[in-house]
Amino acid sequence: MSTATPSAHAHAEGGHTPFLQHHFREMSQQFDAAKIGMWLFLVTEVLLFGGLFVGYGIMHARHPEAFVAAHHHLDKTMGALNTVVLLVSSFTMVLSVWAAQTSRKKLLVIFLLLTLACAGTFMVVKYFEYSHKFHEGLLPGKYYSHKGDTVPGQFLFFSFYFMMTGLHGIHVLLGMAAIAWLVWRALHGHFSAEYYSPVEITGLYWHLVDLIWIYLFPLMYLIS
Amino acid sequence: MAHANEHAHPVTGPKTYAMVLLALLVLTVITVQASYFDFGPWNTVVALLIASAKGSLVALFFMHLRHDKFNAVIFVGGLLFLAIFLIWTLFDIANRQPVLPSNLKTPVQEFPGAPLGGPVRPSTGQPRGAPAQ
Numbered sequence: 001m002s003t004a005t006p007s008a009h010a011h012a013e014g015g016h017t018p019f020l021q022h023h024f025r026e027m028s029q030q031f032d033a034a035k036i037g038m039w040l041f042l043v044t045e046v047l048l049f050g051g052l053f054v055g056y057g058i059m060h061a062r063h064p065e066a067f068v069a070a071h072h073h074l075d076k077t078m079g080a081l082n083t084v085v086l087l088v089s090s091f092t093m094v095l096s097v098w099a100a101q102t103s104r105k106k107l108l109v110i111f112l113l114l115t116l117a118c119a120g121t122f123m124v125v126k127y128f129e130y131s132h133k134f135h136e137g138l139l140p141g142k143y144y145s146h147k148g149d150t151v152p153g154q155f156l157f158f159s160f161y162f163m164m165t166g167l168h169g170i171h172v173l174l175g176m177a178a179i180a181w182l183v184w185r186a187l188h189g190h191f192s193a194e195y196y197s198p199v200e201i202t203g204l205y206w207h208l209v210d211l212i213w214i215y216l217f218p219l220m221y222l223i224s
Numbered sequence: 225m226a227h228a229n230e231h232a233h234p235v236t237g238p239k240t241y242a243m244v245l246l247a248l249l250v251l252t253v254i255t256v257q258a259s260y261f262d263f264g265p266w267n268t269v270v271a272l273l274i275a276s277a278k279g280s281l282v283a284l285f286f287m288h289l290r291h292d293k294f295n296a297v298i299f300v301g302g303l304l305f306l307a308i309f310l311i312w313t314l315f316d317i318a319n320r321q322p323v324l325p326s327n328l329k330t331p332v333q334e335f336p337g338a339p340l341g342g343p344v345r346p347s348t349g350q351p352r353g354a355p356a357q
Contacts, residue, residue, distance in 0.1 A: 036295065043302030046299075046302050053310065054310050058314075061318075083252050091241060091286075095238055098235065098236070101235045102235060203287075210282060210286075211282050214275050217275075218271035224267050
């Protein structure tokens, strides 16, 4: 297998990569430890968003008419577009991991930049959606000022909409910062088949952000 | 083999990932189309089932969980606790008696515009007994 060759070679020379921390026995141990840490963090993220999903479930069950009426203010096309953009970004992210695993250093930079571009597109679409809602007064809680509603209580939906998509948007921005850092390191040639833990665990984080959007999209845009 | 553990992370190629992306895009089209059909009370269930199919593809392939049993246990364990949280809460919602103002010390307005005093229909804020909108 191509992944094993460069690593075995380095060890045969008795050399250690500068990226092996002294408290780890070998690269694979360091890699597995980093991955477990990331997965534990992702579980806390699932529970963080989980609280919001449960709150959404309670309010949707109590005020179904208000939620259905409010969701008509969202643009399904924009939501579907953002879903496709995020799915493609997950695809380019996993290809960056593949490029790192197989030491394709140029492709790694290209795929990371493509991921960054998709993430940027997602935020731009989100910006247009948000500014439309600010303009219409479709705001959370007491700031809701949309006129001419026939169904009361629609502000409840927008409280969840802004909390959940807002928190998700913050995660996208943090993911973009992490990917930009990966680009910088990849340009310095840090990543190869032997050492790519940062690419792998940033990828895991990015896929979780995608995973959360996969649930947000039908719950926000496609209620009927 | 001295470095057998290097083989513990098999490399999946771009072709597999492209197939997964294609499946995800098809499922996105299906979920949008499904939202135009009325399955009655099953609407949300159908949407969540399709979302879970997409989520499983992302977790198994993009997040490499199909080659990573240990972390899969961690992740599914977290999802299990989320499921307990969600399902037990929904049991409570489904079986809760309506809040009657006669049981409260002070009148409660559910949200601005909701009538005070009489029992209200929580979904609409209109008095109970009034025809549903």
